[in-house]
Amino acid sequence: MDTFFLAIGVILVAGILPLTISRQFNLMKSSCLLLMAAGCVIGLSEVLSFLSNSGEAAAANWAWLQIFTLSFKLDTISAFFLIPVFLISPLALLYSFHYLEKPEQSTRTALNYFCYAILVASMALVATANNIVTFALAWELMSLSSFFLVVYEYQAKETRRAGYLYFIFAQGGAMFLFAAFGLIYSHTGSFSFEQVAAIPENIKLLVFILAFIGFGSKAGIFPLHIWLPHAHPAAPSHVSAVMSGVMIKMGIYGIVRIYSLLGSVDMTFAVIVIVAGMITGVLGVVYALGKQDMKKMLAYSSVENIGIILMGLGIGMVGVASGVKTMAFFGFAGAFLHVFNHAIFKSLLFMGAGAVLHKTGTRSINQLGGLMKRMPTTGRSFLAGSIAISGLPPFNGFIGEFLIYFGAFQGLGLHGLPFVLTTLTIISLAVVGGLATACFTKAVGLAFLGEPRSEAAAKADEAGFTMQLVMVLLAASCLLIGIFPEPFVQLAFNGMRDLNLVGAADPGLFLTLVRNIAMTASLFLALIIGITLLRRMLYVRKQVERGPTWGCGFTQPTVRMQYTGTSYAMSMVDFYRPFVPAKTVYSGISKIFPGLTTYETRVEDLAEKYIHRGLIRPLVKYLHKLRWIQHGKIQLYIGYIVLAIVALLIFI
Amino acid sequence: MLELVFIVPILTGIIAAFIPVQLGRGVLLVSAVLHLQITLMGWLGKISPAATGYFNSAPEGMLVLLVTSFIFLFISIYAVSYMKETQMNNESVFIGCMLFFLASMSMVALADHLIVLWIAIEATTLVSAPLIFLNRSKAALEATWKYVLICSVGIALALLGTFFITLSMDLAGVDVPLTFSSLSAVAAQLNPIWLKAGFIFIIIGYGTKMGLAPMHTWLPDAHSQAPSPASALLSGALLNCAFLGVYKVHTLMYGAGMGDYSSQVLIAFGLISMVVAGVFILNQSDYKRMLAYSSIENMGIIAFGIGIGGLATYGAMLHLVHHSLIKSSLFLSAGNILMGYGTKQVKRVGNMAQLFPKSFGSLFAGFAGISGFPPFGIFISELLIIIGAFQSGQYLSVTIFIFSLVLIFAGAARIVMRMSFADTDQEVLVEEKMLRVLPSYALLLTSLALCVWLPDQLYQTILNAISVIGGAVHG
Amino acid sequence: MIQLADAFLAVILLSVLLSLASNRLKALVKIMALQGIMVSLIPLFLAQHQTLEGGALLLMQVMILIKGLLIPGMLFMAVKRVSIRREIEPIIGYHASLFTGLMLILASAFITDRLQVAMPGNQVLLMITAITTLSAGLFLMMSRRKAITQVIGYLMMENGIYLIGTALAKQTHTMYVVEFGVLLDLLVAVMVMGIILNNINSAFDDVDTGFLEELKD
């Protein structure tokens, strides 16, 4: 545990140091980076060695403010969730070296690094916090620091709006958590997490629901996700990478943690999680498909992946509740692994989108195109990330999804509700998988392939060195994990050790399965290489020419005739119409010789629309009516006092 | 002779009225330091009240005294710079009234006798009225008028309540001095009906002063119109003093076995205050009024916490301390902003992060603190109150409580973000002077420091204060 | 003696009703002076106050001085200076006010009746008068537009509180403090209000509270 705190200390120093030397811009950046890397490596080594040894959970306690203890415990679940924290954070910071390259904004950059370090440290503390107060403290610090990171580019109105929305959701979610904690405390009479399992069953359910809402608002569960597609695009890309890749996983961590603490085998928990997961997954990906803003699309895709993770957890919970051990085991393992994998490819994709934004100044897919030639490294990495996030073999995204599928299939032998749930989960996973493929073919195909749709895209060039380096690293690890999944699955496996409900399942089945997948993946790669070689041979001494694209008889095709993101996605989005309201703005043609006409289709977020229309607006309206009470008339003010007395005297 | 805490400021206040203003500023600072020193000596047990029939050093009083004294020191530092820069024309009135104000509040903190407490609270109204009226604008006039009239009515009712308590003594045939310390010993014998009536009138009366809705109506006007150091004092110290009155009567009720009733009343007032504050913080256009409503909210939180009992009382007391520190800091920042931008309108202030970075820092930190983000203390107090409320099974109340917290947060965040980040065409009129910025940071840092390390003596004092009403901490 | 006390109380009640019906400010101030003196004299006739000490007597004299002369005198000056004679269009009209006054008396009688069990001595009329005065004072503050009338309402309310105090409390060691408190309160509060009144007048050329409704949300 000491090593862990050493790591936290180093990370904090990495944050504080830039504040003192913000004048030397590059020195500041590199020193912060070095310290952060050092801290994270220390932390990572501690965590990994902890995971690989079957040691007891390490704990540390300090007395704080007389009545509290700051209590930390490193068990395998925390350790597993710490891996992305320590892995992605330094990489994203390295990426930011070339991303934040305005020396005139050195103070702001320093502050950004400071908040970044606080965020990393607080995430690590969230994952190890072992009592109510410690958890709440770390959680709130995490929200606050990430808020500052989101509003980094505060000049833009959009950013301010996004920051505001995030702030509200962060605090609102925290309040639900506090409520859950309050409920826990009221039954255990202690701040500690240890006795949580002792509270009555019906209260457990309430605690779980409250905590689920609280954590869900951080993780981005539908319909609590609406801050996500605003905040992630608004934040600088290294921050979105960490927020999307790592921070929202803390919400998942919270759900896993509270589930494990409650230690209840009630099916209701599973139903809640699985249903939320299905809705989140399917709607997340449909919205992602409908969005033409690259970072927004990625944000919705994070929502989708949270849905997949929840489905995995839900399958695990169904397994626990109905006593099917393999199902439980595979469900949780899949969810855990997907947490890890998603951290890698989502941060990769955000970095790719960030590089594009950095070089072209636009996030709109409809303005991009042809970047694969202009930004080859970024393009290739983004392609790798896209395949991975679509859950396709032989990349890492498939492994997690496969485990979840496998777990879900194990549940098909059940009867009644569990059977229906697992069937629906499998269908949802399939639909999500298909749509994710559609979504990311759109991203790759329209932003990186084809011809540039705007001047800015045509003039783009490759991103800075550190940015490329990080992306290549991440892309390589996507493929690596896909082909050699065994150690990583083992990691997830070890991570679940302290998830007391699951118990030890048969690792043999697991490992055979994983080895089979690995073998198939390698075989597939070999096959592809083989076919490629064959293709080379077929082209030996053949005439190969270059020419314009076949225009099907159109003599003067322009780049503007290319399919856009909107047109690509619209029929699919249309299919989900009632849940995905699309708004069409069409100016129409009224004259014989039509002038400038516009046609635009936008996908609106159902949750956002209805929360705004059905909740916020009426609430504000009715509260606004109450403002009458402060009307400035002193006579009535005295009347209030009299009224208060009368009211109290009546109730005497 | 702990009475020195109010005798000294009275004397220096009188002196300040007769000497040149430059010296007066010095007198203000010296008195503040002296006051803090006497307070600390009182805390260390070196001196205790001499007129024991009228004053005593009850733990809750000592807590309020310390907070008042502490923030007064920083406010006076700020005020010195503020006076210089605003070219205040009636500075001696300002200094004198500040000192008298301090004296009257210290007296409230020490008062043990019911009537002395009442007199002292009434005195706070009267000596602070000139502070609010200092600008001599029409709006200030209106605010002062409302302040004086509404508070006077409220306090007159509190007097009636005090009569009822003496009556409850007489009817029960209890013959003890009319002090809280002796009454609480015999509280169980008091006539319950008249004690209850007394409680009602006193909570209405002092509640008016404390800013509990629906008797809060004067507060936003007064706090927004007063010059910023005075607003800081009004919000940070005066409200606590009024709360002290409510709290002491609540202890009597608790002692008499009617704690449930008074708790319910406190919870109700607390929640109404929070909801009302939420209503007005949402879409508020004047940032000083926003802060004023936030004070109403926080008084509501304190009342709620006290009403809930148990763990929440500890939270409420902590909340009192931290709210005073943070809110006075916020009012000082608001003063800087007002000087810098020359307007109280939220929509005309903007881009503070760039134009007004130091005040931006203190404003935003203060906002984060008041909204319950760590590392500031309100995080702990709110958490404790919520936990306490769950523990006592007040599910409906805690739902409203959380709802209003979120509501207020949403409203305040909008305003603060608009001021900090949005564009503005307003020019900055005055630069940020160190002397005006440091006090608000110092106050925030104190809250932060108390969140890292709470002196045992402070902790013990809070425990002593709340043990009377059954408040305790476990775990 | 008791009859005399009742007569005094009747006069006080009458003054309350009169003040509710009066639209002339000068008359109102005069009524208040009368009421103040009557209220100050009441303790003389009460059973539990039979043995008046020197201190109490002195205090009573001071009270008469302040309530009967000083404050009304000040108000009178204020009325003169602001050169307004009438209360314009009260929020609740004079007839209605008068009617409300009567209702208040009824209500007070009802409340007193309810409280009977818990009261010391047997001062039913005193209690009725006290509550009426108190509530009428509040009513006056709520129903009139001129700031000066509101000060008068406040005075009336204080009178009521003082009456309740004397009615309920025994002449014990606490009493001096009570009376001292009331006096201090009255004196300082009304003086502060007077100053503000003056300022209101010079700022707005009127003391109509209609001008004082700018601060709102």
Add this chain to the structure above:
Amino acid sequence: MESIISFGIAMLAAPLFPGVILKMKAFWAGKKGPPLLIKYYTFFKLLKKGSVYSNSTTFVFKMGPTVSLGAAIMALLFFPLGGTAPILAFEGDVILIFYMLALGRFFTICAALDTASPFEGMGAAREAYYSTLAEATVFVILVLFYRLSGALSFAEFFSGPAPITVMGPAGALLLLVIVSLFMVLLTENSRVPVDDPATHLELTMIHEVMILDHSGPDLALIELGAFYKLFFYAAFITHILHPLQYGAPWVNGLVFYGIMALIYAAVGLTESIMARFRMNLVPKFILTSFALVFFATILTMGVIK
């Protein structure tokens, strides 16, 4: 060894069967039609040619044919062709296979978008759309099969002691599956009524329009991949129709290819008697297939305890 031979035969025979479709269509149209081996001829003709690449394209364009062919071959590797054990099999391979096919589609779509042609974009969008729906159907079929066999592998579905077949105890349910799988076959392989590979109007195509810019050996690889994919689906249906458990491998093989020919003929028949759907009817068509298997799956809740 048996498996490898069987696989080899399949690899070689796959281009033969599309010829059956053409013959069938010609028969119904009263024409003579192209020779049965037409697909082999065109394949070798294409291999001999060179290629023209669009200026817009990148390496992704060239990866399209490679990956789609690779994915289709992978699918056949795991399939128990003609009752022989597949070359590769493990628990859960079905999931992997269908995801492999999705990977092939991913690259086909990307390759189409790489050309910057509006028509190819259109085709890509349709392909992506319809396959998301078809995928759901496929996975419900897997759910049903798991219910029936308790396994997640083609080998165990069809070659175990209790193979899944219409002749088996749950035959009635499987009839529904066959119908729906046939619909998936039509969809995934771009046959009429979902798509018309023989039309002339690019606007109405799906798969054909996506590969407009491919030429020479690239096109040949794509065609080959398409044959294998079609073969895979047809084999899938064949196994459900009839359990290939005659003991002697060559009997199995003969029966297998006989039924295969029938299925291809059925495809040809469908193409002859039906016209291509309007685009907005296609989703309904696929959803029908989904509904059929979903219904079957729900029925298992009662039938199989």
